[in-house]
Amino acid sequence: xxxxxxxxxxxxxxxxxxxxxxxxxxxxxxxxxxxxxxxxxxxxxxxxxxxxxxxxxxxxxxxxxxxxxxxxxxxxxxxxxxxxxxxxxxxxxxxxxxxxxxxxxxxxxxxxxxxxxxxxxxxxxxxxxxxxxxxxxxxxxxxxxxxxxxxxxxxxxxxxxxxxxxxxxxxxxxxxxxxxxxxxxxxxxxxxxxxxxxxxxxxxxxxxxxxxxxxxxxxxxxxxxxxxxxxxxxxxxxxxxxxxxxxxxxxxxxxxxxxxxxxxxxxxxxxxxxxxxxxxxxxxxxxxxxxxxxxxx
Amino acid sequence: xxxxxxxxxxxxxxxxxxxxxxxxxxxxxxxxxxxxxxxxxxxxxxxxxxxxxxxxxxxxxxxxxxxxxxxxxxxxxxxxxxxxxxxxxxxxxxxxxxxxxxxxxxxxxxxxxxxxxxxxxxxxxxxxxxxxxxxxxxxxxxxxxxxxxxxxxxxxxxxxxxxxxxxxxxxxxxxxxxxxxxxxxxxxxxxxxxxxxxxxxxxxxxxxxxxxxxxxxxxxxxxxxxxxxxxxxxxxxxxxxxxxxxxxxxxxxxxxxxxxxxxxxxxxxxxxxxxxxxxxxxxxxxxxxxxxxxxxxxxxxxxxxxxxxxxxxxxxxxxxxxxxxxxxxxxxxxxxxxxx
Numbered sequence: 001x002x003x004x005x006x007x008x009x010x011x012x013x014x015x016x017x018x019x020x021x022x023x024x025x026x027x028x029x030x031x032x033x034x035x036x037x038x039x040x041x042x043x044x045x046x047x048x049x050x051x052x053x054x055x056x057x058x059x060x061x062x063x064x065x066x067x068x069x070x071x072x073x074x075x076x077x078x079x080x081x082x083x084x085x086x087x088x089x090x091x092x093x094x095x096x097x098x099x100x101x102x103x104x105x106x107x108x109x110x111x112x113x114x115x116x117x118x119x120x121x122x123x124x125x126x127x128x129x130x131x132x133x134x135x136x137x138x139x140x141x142x143x144x145x146x147x148x149x150x151x152x153x154x155x156x157x158x159x160x161x162x163x164x165x166x167x168x169x170x171x172x173x174x175x176x177x178x179x180x181x182x183x184x185x186x187x188x189x190x191x192x193x194x195x196x197x198x199x200x201x202x203x204x205x206x207x208x209x210x211x212x213x214x215x216x217x218x219x220x221x222x223x224x225x226x227x228x229x230x231x232x233x234x235x236x237x238x239x240x241x242x243x244x245x246x247x248x249x250x251x252x253x254x255x256x257x258x259x260x261x262x263x264x265x266x267x268x269x270x271x272x273x274x275x276x277x278x279x280x281x282x283x284x285x286x287x288x289x290x291x292x293x294x295x296x297x
Numbered sequence: 298x299x300x301x302x303x304x305x306x307x308x309x310x311x312x313x314x315x316x317x318x319x320x321x322x323x324x325x326x327x328x329x330x331x332x333x334x335x336x337x338x339x340x341x342x343x344x345x346x347x348x349x350x351x352x353x354x355x356x357x358x359x360x361x362x363x364x365x366x367x368x369x370x371x372x373x374x375x376x377x378x379x380x381x382x383x384x385x386x387x388x389x390x391x392x393x394x395x396x397x398x399x400x401x402x403x404x405x406x407x408x409x410x411x412x413x414x415x416x417x418x419x420x421x422x423x424x425x426x427x428x429x430x431x432x433x434x435x436x437x438x439x440x441x442x443x444x445x446x447x448x449x450x451x452x453x454x455x456x457x458x459x460x461x462x463x464x465x466x467x468x469x470x471x472x473x474x475x476x477x478x479x480x481x482x483x484x485x486x487x488x489x490x491x492x493x494x495x496x497x498x499x500x501x502x503x504x505x506x507x508x509x510x511x512x513x514x515x516x517x518x519x520x521x522x523x524x525x526x527x528x529x530x531x532x533x534x535x536x537x538x539x540x541x542x543x544x545x546x547x548x549x550x551x552x553x554x555x556x557x558x559x560x561x562x563x564x565x566x567x568x569x570x571x572x573x574x575x576x577x578x579x580x581x582x583x584x585x586x587x588x589x590x591x592x593x594x595x596x597x598x599x600x601x602x603x604x605x606x607x608x609x610x611x612x613x614x615x616x617x618x619x620x621x622x623x624x625x626x627x628x629x630x631x632x633x634x635x636x637x
Contacts, residue, residue, distance in 0.1 A: 179381035182348060186368050186375040187395035188446060197394070201385040286384070286428065 041263055048260035051253050059257035065234045066258060069242035075150065076225075076238060077218040080157035084214050088165025089207070093199075095166075096173035097181075107170075113162040121159050122227025125152060129228075148230035153238065156224040161217045168210035168280075169203055175284050176202050205283055209276040216269040220262060298359050298449040298482050299324040300345060305354030307340055307506075314340040315351070316506035322450075322484055322499075324359075327476045329497035330486045333529070337506040338486045339454055345484060346452050347371045358449055374443030374481075378455040380435045382427040388414075388438050389423035395446035413441040416475070433464040440472075444479070453485035457492065469496050490530055494518065502526050527568045534574065534613050536567040548609040550584050574615040576602060588613060 016022075049056055061067060094100070095107055113121065128134045129146040139146060146152045180202065184194040200207075222240040229236035237245060239258055246255035300322040307315040314337045322328050330338040343349035345356060347368035355364045363371055382391050390397075392413055396406045414420045417437040427435055436456060443451060456472070457465040473496050476483055487493050493500050494514040501511040502525075509529075510522040521527040538547035541562035545554040557563075577585070588606040595601075596616075604613040 179377060179379060180383055183375070183377060183381040183383070183442075184394065184398075186346065186348065186373065187398065187442065188369045188372070189394075189398040190369070193398045197398070198383055201383075 041267075044256055044259050044263045047252065048256040050256075055253060056257050056260075059254045060261070063254065065237065066242055066246070066254065068234045069237045069239050069258070070261070072150070072153070072237065073219055073239040076153045076157055077215055079154045080161055080218045081211060081215050083154070083158045084161055084165050085207070085211060087162065088169055088210060088214075091166040092169035092173050095170050097178055110163045110166050113160050118156075118160050118221065118223030118225075119227055122156055122224040125156055125159070125224070125228050129155075147228050148232065148236060150236075152228040153225055153236065156228045157218045157221050160221050160224050161214045164214040164217060165207070165210035168206050168213070172203055172206040172280065172284060173199075202283075205276055205279040209273065209280055212269055212272050212276065216266060219265055300450060300482060300484070301355075301357040302341065302345065303355045303357070305341070305344060305351045305356070307337070307344060307349065307351050313506050315344070317354070318503075318506060318508060319354075320501055320508060320511065322482055324482055325480045326499050327473075327483045327497050328485075328499040328501060329493035330484060330501050330503060331490060331493040331529075332488065332503035332509075334488060335505075336503040338488075338503050341503070342452050342454055342484060342486050345450070346373050346375050348375070372446065372449050374440075374446070374448035374451040376436070376439050376443050376451070376453040376456050378458045380427070380439045380459075382435055382439055382442070384427055387424050387426060388419065388430070391427065391438055392423075392441045392445050394442060399446065409445060413445055416444075416478075417441045431464075432460045433468055436460065436468065437471075440475075444481075448481065451481050451483040453483065455486050455488070457489075458487075465492070472496055502529060504529075521568075524566075524568060527570070530570065534569040534571065534611075536569065536611070538565060538567065539563060540565045548611060549586050549606070552584050571601070571614040571616040572599070574613060576604075576615055586611070586613075 017025075048059075059066070060070075091106065091110060095103060126133060126147055129139060129152060130136055131140065131147070133147075144151075146155065180198050181194055184198045189197065220240055221238075222244070225238055226241060229238070229241060231237060231241055231245070233245065239262055243255050243258045243262070246258065302318065302320045305315050305318050306313070316337075318337070318341065320341070330341060332338045340349060344351050347363065347366065347370075351364065355362055357363065358371070368375075383394065386394070389410055392410045393406050396409060401409075410423070411420075414423055417440065419434060419437060419441075422430070422434070427438065430438065436459075440453075440456075457468050460468065469492060472485075485496070494517075498513065499511070500514050500517055502509045502517065504525050510517055510526045517526065518530065521530060527533050536547040536550065538545060538550075539562045540546075540554055540557045542560050543553065543555050543558045545552050545557075545565060545567065547567050557565075576590075586606045587608060588604040588611075590602055591605050591612075592603040593600060594603075599616045602615045604615060605611075606613060
């Protein structure tokens with residue numbers, strides 16, 4: 001805490017707990033972090049690389065089903081992220097800029113996918129798009145496959161990661177306010193010009209942060225995808241499904257190799273996220289500062 | 298380009314912001330909308346701009362009905378109270394924005410922006426970001442941005458509201474000079490009567506969604522139309538008394554009032570502006586009130602004095618030039634009893 005650095009040593013600041021309490025709390029937190037997060041994460045990499053680098057890459061690239069799962073994830077996750085960028089920006093715009101009936105309801109519904117178990121989400125989708133489902137006969141008549149196919153995987157992933165981008169943008173857009181957008185319109189900008197030249201540059205870091213987070217969730221999604229995919233090896237298995245399958249088949253080195261790729265992704269996401277978090281926070285602070293400067297007079 | 302607002306009404310829920318209001322802005326005028334907060338002045342400005350839509354009534358630019366045209370098609374320059382500069386753009390890009398969205402050729406944009414930078418006296422700062430500028434500089438950039446597209450009318454919403462006193466004073470003078478230079482029809486909103494009277498060549502005083510008085514600063518200052526205007530112009534002394542036979546008896550003060558010659562006595566209220574009261578150390582035989590000085594505030598060109606006439610229980614505000622004397626009782630406005 002840099003702000004307590006000026007406090008003389010022999011005086012205990014009123015907001016500071018006794019040293020014993022502090023040490024105990026910090027130690028507990030670190031212990032839990034270590035046991036639940038750091039050790040397993042390190043172990044994933046250790047197990048994956050235990051047989052040497054050659055075996056590691058053989059496990060990753062030698063198995064056609066594993067390779068297919070990587071490719072499939074690289075299709076499904078970006079597609080879901082793209083869908084959620086569009087949805088997220090639209091929803092954030094609607095909520096931050098307009099007062100309309102049902103606004104509170106929409107705000108609440110955005111969080112729904114976080115509250116519902118992903119498996120239930122998968123079942124929803126089967127009930128709608130499955131052969132016996134609501135749209136099943138129509139889809140079959142038009143020869144469109146959703147369940148047990150890539151569209152189903154994308155829909156399931158998009159649904160589960162729905163709130164991420166919107167949640168990131170709503171507070172940011174509310175803090176920035178509509179003034180600059182109104183100014184742009186008064187200067188003759190069309191809707192799209194206003195969005196591209198004024199709104200987007202103002203929200204870009206927050207949006208990027210949302211995209212990174214959304215992508216991480218999308219690549220790691222298991223529950224909903226497991227239900228709608230049918231888990232066909234080499235066809236509808238994404239990386240998380242592949243890890244579980246290899247694990248069930250007692251192919252530990254293979255399972256850990258794929259898992260290590262997902263774990264690396266998590267680490268990279270974390271780093272990028274921290275950098276962007278810092279950036280968006282300074283943007284938010286700047287917006288708040290500007291607002292309070294204006295409000296003071 | 299003159300502006301006519303005809304019979305405009307605007308409600309927000311139960312609140313009537315504008316109540317069948319009409320106003321004319323002559324071409325090339327610099328008009329101030331003056332009023333307390335909640336008087337509807339900003340709403341009126343936003344309706345003229347097209348940022349708000351009137352519930353009923355029409356808005357004309359010259360002879361063109363713009364009531365239903367959108368803000369981006371009206372070609373107005375709008376200056377916001379909190380500047381609303383594009384925070385991620387440089388000063389240059391901020392000013393150039395209106396030209397860029399109209400796809401103006403680059404060379405022309407550059408020329409126009411530099412012309413405006415010179416006008417707002419911020420040459421050399423074109424690569425700065427708004428966050429690096431002072432409040433006064435930001436507001437000037439906002440003004441240049443609004444002027445870049447050669448608007449038909451210039452609308453300013455409390456343009457100096459967010460600035461400190463000294464900068465505000467400078468910017469007022471500057472805006473006045475700027476208007477003399479470019480002569481674009483301008484309307485600005487303010488709650489500061491001094492600002493309105495100093496800058497504008499026409500003042501419209503608003504209250505509760507209606508116009509109380511419109512005219513030149515001199516007309517309003519010398520002939521306030523009603524008690525509200527009187528009071529709003531500041532530091533008015535109120536006397537309660539009676540009038541009869543060409544004289545007014547106002548709690549100790551007995552003055553001539555030839556406008557009411559009737560013998561029958563009626564109740565009246567007199568409003569006396571602070572600069573219309575004289576302070577004398579000794580009685581000079583003219584009608585006077587004895588009062589004690591409670592507080593003296595030397596506020597620049599005038600000295601504001603607060604007095605208490607104990608005998609009659611009246612608190613008085615007086616302002617006069619140090620050394621000089623204001624002529625006494627130039628204006629008395631009577632109300633009540635149905636007179637004039």
